Amino acid sequence: MEIEEVLERLKGGEYLVEPQRLRRLVEVLLKRQKDLVVFSENVKNEHNFSAIIRTCDAVGVLNLYYTYDGNKTKIYNEHITMGSHKWVFLHRVEDAVSTLEGFKKRGFQVVATKISPNSVCFREIDYTKPTVVVVGNELKGVSEEVSQIADVNMIIPMYGMAQSLNVSVATAVILYEAQRQRSQKGMYDKPQLTVEEIKEILKKWAYEGVIEERKRV
Numbered sequence: 001m002e003i004e005e006v007l008e009r010l011k012g013g014e015y016l017v018e019p020q021r022l023r024r025l026v027e028v029l030l031k032r033q034k035d036l037v038v039f040s041e042n043v044k045n046e047h048n049f050s051a052i053i054r055t056c057d058a059v060g061v062l063n064l065y066y067t068y069d070g071n072k073t074k075i076y077n078e079h080i081t082m083g084s085h086k087w088v089f090l091h092r093v094e095d096a097v098s099t100l101e102g103f104k105k106r107g108f109q110v111v112a113t114k115i116s117p118n119s120v121c122f123r124e125i126d127y128t129k130p131t132v133v134v135v136g137n138e139l140k141g142v143s144e145e146v147s148q149i150a151d152v153n154m155i156i157p158m159y160g161m162a163q164s165l166n167v168s169v170a171t172a173v174i175l176y177e178a179q180r181q182r183s184q185k186g187m188y189d190k191p192q193l194t195v196e197e198i199k200e201i202l203k204k205w206a207y208e209g210v211i212e213e214r215k216r217v
């Protein structure tokens, strides 16, 4: 599906953005990877969570699921997301295990990060399959329950004195490996979203979102 065809089919829709902006939004949507999902298990630091959102947007992740047991109502910082929180759908869930089991039933592989000598190297994973990448809390990592139900536990090799990377850095390293594999397979050139799905998202991005922005000014 080419961009011109999509724009043609959007004609008559009510959008509160300039045509060039609409085109840009559609370009982004045509590259979104519906079947590459990130699950953040209780990442608490707003800088980390914001950086994860920003990387999700950059790589084309549309949906970011998360658990959070802290007391903030918003765990991202708009100065760090640089607006990317508007382009990634954030889904707060109560229970990581049942959410991930649900993904597995829908044919996704669940790959969880785990800093252990028994984990496989993150580059060995085939990210061109429908995949949920799970990253964990800054102190505790991914929970034992999630690690148990994951199809694979994976690690980014570490050769220094520190035992782990910052969670947002680890997420970026993994997502860019996924991006490399998907790009090599031409997955960014074959849109995954249907025109109907694009219309639904544009209702939020180019209509409701704009009204919200205007109210805030």
Ligand SMILES: C[S@@+](CC[C@H](N)C(=O)[O-])C[C@H]1O[C@@H](n2cnc3c(N)ncnc32)[C@H](O)[C@@H]1O
Binding pocket: 113, 114, 115, 134, 135, 136, 137, 138, 139, 140, 141, 142, 154, 155, 156, 157, 158, 163, 164, 165, 166, 167, 168, 170, 171
């Ligand atoms: C600071 S680490 C957590 C450290 C924790 N003590 C542990 O053993 O998991 C926070 C998160 O970053 C990610 N991470 C950091 N370094 C990693 C690595 N080398 N391989 C895979 N994931 C890593 C994982 O998602 C991890 O749960």
